[in-house]
Amino acid sequence: MTETGNGRWRRLLRVRGRSIAWVLPLVLLVGIVVADLDTPEQFRIISWIVLVPGISAAICAVWTTALFGLAAVVMYVAADSVWPDQYKAGLADFVLVAVGGLLATLAAAARIDKERQSLRMRDIADTIRRTVLRPLPPCWAGLEHAAVYLTADVDARVGGDFYDIQPGPHGTRVLVGDVQGKGLGAVETAAALLGTFREAGYHEADLATVAGRLETRMARHRLHTRALGRDVGDRFATAVLIAFPADADTGAGEGIELVNFGHEPPLAVGPCGVRELPSGDGLPLGLADLTGRLPPVRRVRLAADETLLLVTDGVTEARDRPGVFYPLVREVTRAVRADPGRAEPGRLVRRIRDGVLRHSGGRLQDDTTVFAVRRVRGAGNEALEGGRLRS
Structure with missing residues (x-):
């Protein structure tokens, strides 16, 4: 059987049987904060931090995504407070990051539920296959x-x-x-x-x-x-x-x-x-x-x-x-x-x-x-x- 896309991603994001999917959103989180602090005030990118829980929703568990959503909010506030008032990203971007983290958590929950349903259907199909084509x-x-x-x-x-x-x-x-x-x-x-x-x-x-x-x-x-x-x-x-x-x-x-x-x-x-x-x-x-x-x-x-x-x-x-x-x-x-x-x-x-x-x-x-x-x-x-x- 051909390996599905989800199966390939799970295999690539595991080392010695343990998931390392959290590494990618963590690196992105740190990279955005560092880049925001290291660039001039005309190029504020801290609002990009909303991408962190979004990526986590695609590859991590629900609680991991929720933690990244919370971390994104905290790091947004911390990084934005460093700048003078005239250069702050403001309330609108804060709401964007907070809502983005919440929606990402809900998306992760929906993805996990769909994957569980797919696994159940796969088990049913395997049972049918063993019944029709009994192992010899x-x-x-x-x-x-x-x-x-x-x-x-x-x-x-x-x-x-x-x-x-x-x-x-x-x-x-x-x-x-x-x-x-x-x-x-x-x-x-x-x-x-x-x-x-x-x-x-x-x-x-x-x-x-x-x-x-x-x-x-x-x-x-x-x-x-x-x-x-x-x-x-x-x-x-x-x-x-x-x-x-x-x-x-x-x-x-x-x-x-x-x-x-x-x-x-x-x-x-x-x-x-x-x-x-x-x-x-x-x-x-x-x-x-x-x-x-x-x-x-x-x-x-x-x-x-x-x-x-x-x-x-x-x-x-x-x-x-x-x-x-x-x-x-x-x-x-x-x-x-x-x-x-x-x-x-x-x-x-x-x-x-x-x-x-x-x-x-x-x-x-x-x-x-x-x-x-x-x-x-x-x-x-x-x-x-x-x-x-x-x-």
Whole structure:
């Protein structure tokens, strides 16, 4: 996530964990008083002292701002009394400084209250994110995985992209997808699909049945939102559903099952290069009634040293200033060719994240998810048995 402006200011104004924000208004206070006493009578600047509580209101606590407001009044009176009567700044400037300090204190209180509200909303967003995208161990049910999720809206922190790994008695299932649209409606839809996946992915032996349950859930969720008067049109979700069998021969590679609901084709990334897996001809979740059938279940071979890479369209549709799309396949191929170790999930995900941000100049137009997973070498049924107990 991109650090906000307030976060950067707080970090810069802290030394060894303690705030030094008060230093700036203090230096300004002393500087104005000294300058006023050191300049000729034709250039009285003591009234500028009203800037001190104003600056404090932007970066300091309420009581600190109030103290600077009081100090500004006291220093104004002290500095002004040094000059002869004909050169005094007068009552009007005194009132300006006093009222300025009071208003600055009120402004500081309003800023602190708004920051607290923002922190509460951030905590709520983080809780929602952990609920939708539950934290997963780096090695889960015999799979090593890494993921990065960037929202187009920095303050939102959660959007319509989703992913999960569900171990079970029939193997380990993986789901990665992207709900059409934005906002809380997209988050709600993603949560509904993930809830169904976690149950069906564990209990159902046939991947086609899991796919059917997801399609049904999408249709039911759409009917429910319409009944509540929140019709957002024919909302759908692209997704890839993958099954890693429990009895895979991890030494020579394995066959995995894959159902593609109109999503970006997965990539198999290994020391030998990058290959695109079949995308299928399936429609997104929620649109099966247009054809009357679900996408087919395809069985593909995945080598033991290959990592399965899945991304949302925030990656493939990231543009630079001239409007050129991010060349995902070319960049991944170049990286793996230079260093085969970059096919490892963690390094692969970081490479794509950095590449997308660099290519787009940090201006993400859509939520962006990069997800990489591969079988842990030597992990067989024992790893899956552990996943059953923790699911």
